[in-house]
Amino acid sequence: MERYEPKKIEPKWQKTWLDRGCFRAADRDEGNNQYVLIEFPYPSGVGLHIGHPRPYTGMDVLARARRMQGYNVLFPIGWDAFGLPAENYAIKNNIHPAEVVRQNVEHFRKQIRRLGYSFDDTREVNTTDPAYYKWTQWIFLKMFEKGLAYKANMPVNWCPSCKCVLANEEVIGGLCERCESPAERRDKSQWMLKITEYAQRLLDDLALCDFPARVAAQQKNWIGRSEGAEILFPLAGTEETLRVYTTRPDTLFGATYMVISPEHPLIDRYKGMIRNFAEADAYRKAAARKSDFERTELIKEKTGVRLDGINAVNPATGGEIPVFASDYVLMSYGTGAIMAVPGHDARDWEFARTFGLPIVEVVKGGDVTKEAFTGTETGIMVNSGFLDGLEVDDAKKKITGWLRDKSLGEPVVRFKLRDWVFARQRYWGEPIPIVHCPACGMVPLPEEELPLRLPDVRNYRPTDTGESPLAAITEWVNTTCPKCGAPAKRETDTMPQWAGSSWYFLRYTDPDNPDTLASKEALRRWMPVDWYNGGMEHTTLHLLYSRFWHKFLYDIGVVEQPEPYKKRTSHGFILGSDGTKISKTKNNGMDPDEVVRDYGADTLRLTILFIGDFEKGCQWSDKAIKGCRRFLERVWVTAHEAAERGGSLTPGVEIKLHQTIQKVTEDIEELKFNTAIAAMMSLLSAYEKGCTRGDMRVLLRLLSPFAPHICEELWAAYGEKGLCCEAGWPQYDPAKTVEDTVELAVQINGKLRGTVVVPRGCGGDEAVAAALATERIAAAADGRAPFKSFVVPDKLVNLIFKG
RNA sequence: GCGGACAUGGUGGAAUGGCAGACACGUUGGUCUUAGGAGCCAAUGGGCAACCGUCCGGGUUCGAGUCCCGGUGUCCGCACCA
Numbered sequence: 012m013e014r015y016e017p018k019k020i021e022p023k024w025q026k027t028w029l030d031r032g033c034f035r036a037a038d039r040d041e042g043n044n045q046y047v048l049i050e051f052p053y054p055s056g057v058g059l060h061i062g063h064p065r066p067y068t069g070m071d072v073l074a075r076a077r078r079m080q081g082y083n084v085l086f087p088i089g090w091d092a093f094g095l096p097a098e099n100y101a102i103k104n105n106i107h108p109a110e111v112v113r114q115n116v117e118h119f120r121k122q123i124r125r126l127g128y129s130f131d132d133t134r135e136v137n138t139t140d141p142a143y144y145k146w147t148q149w150i151f152l153k154m155f156e157k158g159l160a161y162k163a164n165m166p167v168n169w170c171p172s173c174k175c176v177l178a179n180e181e182v183i184g185g186l187c188e189r190c191e192s193p194a195e196r197r198d199k200s201q202w203m204l205k206i207t208e209y210a211q212r213l214l215d216d217l218a219l220c221d222f223p224a225r226v227a228a229q230q231k232n233w234i235g236r237s238e239g240a241e242i243l244f245p246l247a248g249t250e251e252t253l254r255v256y257t258t259r260p261d262t263l264f265g266a267t268y269m270v271i272s273p274e275h276p277l278i279d280r281y282k283g284m285i286r287n288f289a290e291a292d293a294y295r296k297a298a299a300r301k302s303d304f305e306r307t308e309l310i311k312e313k314t315g316v317r318l319d320g321i322n323a324v325n326p327a328t329g330g331e332i333p334v335f336a337s338d339y340v341l342m343s344y345g346t347g348a349i350m351a352v353p354g355h356d357a358r359d360w361e362f363a364r365t366f367g368l369p370i371v372e373v374v375k376g377g378d379v380t381k382e383a384f385t386g387t388e389t390g391i392m393v394n395s396g397f398l399d400g401l402e403v404d405d406a407k408k409k410i411t412g413w414l415r416d417k418s419l420g421e422p423v424v425r426f427k428l429r430d431w432v433f434a435r436q437r438y439w440g441e442p443i444p445i446v447h448c449p450a451c452g453m454v455p456l457p458e459e460e461l462p463l464r465l466p467d468v469r470n471y472r473p474t475d476t477g478e479s480p481l482a483a484i485t486e487w488v489n490t491t492c493p494k495c496g497a498p499a500k501r502e503t504d505t506m507p508q509w510a511g512s513s514w515y516f517l518r519y520t521d522p523d524n525p526d527t528l529a530s531k532e533a534l535r536r537w538m539p540v541d542w543y544n545g546g547m548e549h550t551t552l553h554l555l556y557s558r559f560w561h562k563f564l565y566d567i568g569v570v571e572q573p574e575p576y577k578k579r580t581s582h583g584f585i586l587g588s589d590g591t592k593i594s595k596t597k598n599n600g601m602d603p604d605e606v607v608r609d610y611g612a613d614t615l616r617l618t619i620l621f622i623g624d625f626e627k628g629c630q631w632s633d634k635a636i637k638g639c640r641r642f643l644e645r646v647w648v649t650a651h652e653a654a655e656r657g658g659s660l661t662p663g664v665e666i667k668l669h670q671t672i673q674k675v676t677e678d679i680e681e682l683k684f685n686t687a688i689a690a691m692m693s694l695l696s697a698y699e700k701g702c703t704r705g706d707m708r709v710l711l712r713l714l715s716p717f718a719p720h721i722c723e724e725l726w727a728a729y730g731e732k733g734l735c736c737e738a739g740w741p742q743y744d745p746a747k748t749v750e751d752t753v754e755l756a757v758q759i760n761g762k763l764r765g766t767v768v769v770p771r772g773c774g775g776d777e778a779v780a781a782a783l784a785t786e787r788i789a790a791a792a793d794g795r796a797p798f799k800s801f802v803v804p805d806k807l808v809n810l811i812f813k814g
Numbered sequence: 815g816c817g818g819a820c821a822u823g824g825u826g827g828a829a830u831g832g833c834a835g836a837c838a839c840g841u842u843g844g845u846c847u848u849a850g851g852a853g854c855c856a857a858u859g860g861g862c863a864a865c866c867g868u869c870c871g872g873g874u875u876c877g878a879g880u881c882c883c884g885g886u887g888u889c890c891g892c893a894c895c896a
Contacts, residue, residue, distance in 0.1 A: 339894040349896045638838045689837035756833040761877045
């Protein structure tokens with residue numbers, strides 16, 4: 012018997028699978044198609060890291076098992092290759108980003124192949140391929156046509172280090188998601204996508220999606236629907252009104268002042284009336300200088316300035332109240348102005364105390380002299396005129412009705428979700444196919460001119476002016492207007508990295524189609540994705556964006572389902588051996604290449620799934636490698652020994668074999684890979700004196716999705732026709748998963764006191780009698796009959812004795 | 815502050831309300847060996863024992879790691895969102 016040497020057998024089978032095209036999805040419709048999807052990687056320069064193999068291996072097990080179960084499986088991979096890292100690397104090393112991507116993809120492809128994944132090699136997509144981004148641009152043009160892509164002057168998040176704007180979703184606690192520099196606010200004319208128009212549908216259709224609760228909850232929070240009212244406050248001495256949004260219109264009588272955002276246009280409009288304009292202006296400028304990060308850092312101290320000379324009228328009380336500007340009110344939410352109810356809002360309460368403003372209690376239940384009372388469950392209105400005595404909920408209804416009757420306000424639904432900033436001032440992204448014509452304005456490129464290719468240039472360094480490097484390439488920028496033929500300029504911003512990933516799963520269904528992003532037949536054949544696994548970090552980014560794009564494509568008749576993903580799961584994050592985030596410097600992780608070299612791909616695959624619950628986070632540990640490698644060694648030896656032992660099953664272990672088939676089959680469907688592997692280990696241990704070739708034929712097929720190479724080798728050594736990965740999935744006989752006799756747990760007054768063996772399925776009385784017949788139980792009973800007994804058939808007897 | 819998850823041996827982790835600690839690592843002992851950082855076999859939650867044990871305190875139940883209430887702690891997401 013040869014030794015088990017993964018290095019010898021793994022490349023051989025990888026080549027065989029590839030040559031034979033084992034993993035190519037067939038374009039046919041026999042009702043058994045399955046679309047299994049992983050998030051396609053960004054091919055970074057450092058290659059595969061620990062984060063990749065876990066989700067890939069998990070989904071590979073699923074894909075391989077389903078193929079063996081007779082499904083026609085689409086399990087593709089591609090490259091999400093636009094974006095900053097490739098560009099930065101290119102600048103640093105003076106190589107064109109396209110070349111960087113080509114090299115990185117090559118490297119990734121090799122690494123991934125070494126792990127034995129069953130990706131369909133004929134369906135790779137690459138977001139930077141003009142034949143691909145043609146359709147990214149096409150979708151953009153369709154959105155432009157429908158008014159969902161627009162340009163607006165907006166305060167945006169600017170990363171001074173990346174020299175680029177950031178989407179709200181890319182700013183984490185005021186810091187750039189990528190480089191952790193504090194984001195600044197800048198006013199810029201920006202391309203935006205109107206995702207807010209889809210807010211309600213994105214929220215409602217969560218009901219159509221089989222998402223983990225935490226994913227659905229996070230999206231729901233991010234969309235942030237709230238019901239409230241807009242209320243108009245007349246400004247004393249003017250014709251104007253100040254519009255506010257509130258979720259607590261019931262507290263209107265308690266509004267003792269108003270606050271507007273420092274960026275609110277009212278300040279300039281009433282420049283003349285504001286007696287302390289200089290002070291207000293200074294405050295405004297100071298606020299503008301603060302980054303969002305600083306603003307949130309300074310949360311404890313409320314600052315602001317009173318707009319002297321401006322007073323608003325509380326429409327309920329008719330009383331005049333002062334107006335302040337403060338940076339605790341955001342221009343980007345609601346109307347940029349609030350009615351302040353210090354008695355019942357914690358922020359207003361703090362502000363009122365700082366500025367010595369009156370605090371009025373309008374809902375009973377707290378002590379507003381000590382803190383704001385924000386409870387809404389059982390409050391009764393006080394000091395509120397015609398609302399007095401009402402419950403909060405009723406007061407809300409009454410006051411909104413009253414406001415509407417007097418044209419002073421109306422019920423309104425608001426979302427936290429903002430429109431999507433859809434432009435980056437960088438070279439390495441999809442060019443936005445728009446031409447700026449002095450006469451015609453913004454003119455979309457005609458479809459037949461797509462793709463609009465990135466110009467091949469030397470200098471793609473970003474600029475400090477906030478302009479894309481493309482702006483410097485005059486021969487590209489200068490063009491003619493598609494509409495009137497006059498000289499015009501191209502849009503020079505590019506799309507963000509999220510563009511290409513918002514629809515890539517559609518392209519897999521028909522990756523080479525030159526006429527459309529994917530044919531109707533292909534989309535009908537494969538969509539929606541049956542099972543999409545990915546990271547939690549994409550919940551409010553890619554996952555939400557792609558749902559939005561898909562709904563848009565649904566609306567214009569490109570796809571036929573309102574949601575792209577039938578089922579979504581999320582793998583847990585892998586931490587280093589010290590329980591902290593993996594990092595090269597701490598040397599607490601692992602390099603997939605090294606593990607493959609030292610132990611083999613099969614051991615790596617097994618280890619990474621065995622280490623813990625797939626959907627929970629877990630800690631990497633080198634120690635787990637050993638146990639998995641040992642197991643494979645044992646499989647190797649046992650299989651060789653079994654070669655001469657015939658095809659029948661080992662009698663005493665037959666039941667366990669059937670149980671294992673059941674366990675592994677069911678566990679794979681629930682992503683419980685760790686317990687599936689444990690069950691197979693346990694089965695192998697049960698063959699104390701070795702097993703037969705018949706036993707092994709079953710075990711090899713069960714194990715093959717997890718450790719495909721070794722199984723393929725042993726399968727071939729048995730002289731089996733065909734490949735193990737193409738063999739049928741073992742079936743279990745439910746009748747054979749159970750023994751004839753069972754061991755019952757026997758409890759006395761709920762405490763375990765022994766066990767008794769009885770025939771399977773025996774009745775309650777029989778079980779009690781058998782229990783009482785055992786020595787230990789009989790001793791405890793001391794001749795007494797149990798007062799009461801509980802029997803769980805084939806499981807347990809609980810005997811209750813009095814006293 | 816809001817939303818979500820979690821807490822089990824020396825370690826990673828198992829347990830549809832029904833024998834807690836499967837499986838693995840580690841450790842200890844044995845065996846084989848010139849050798850063992852290889853393999854194989856055995857033991858391994860605590861306690862001499864009766865018994866006691868799933869973060870703490872209550873509760874529901876014949877029975878709770880699991881369900882409910884109240885704490886404590888850890889992690890994740892969002893956050894002056896009106």
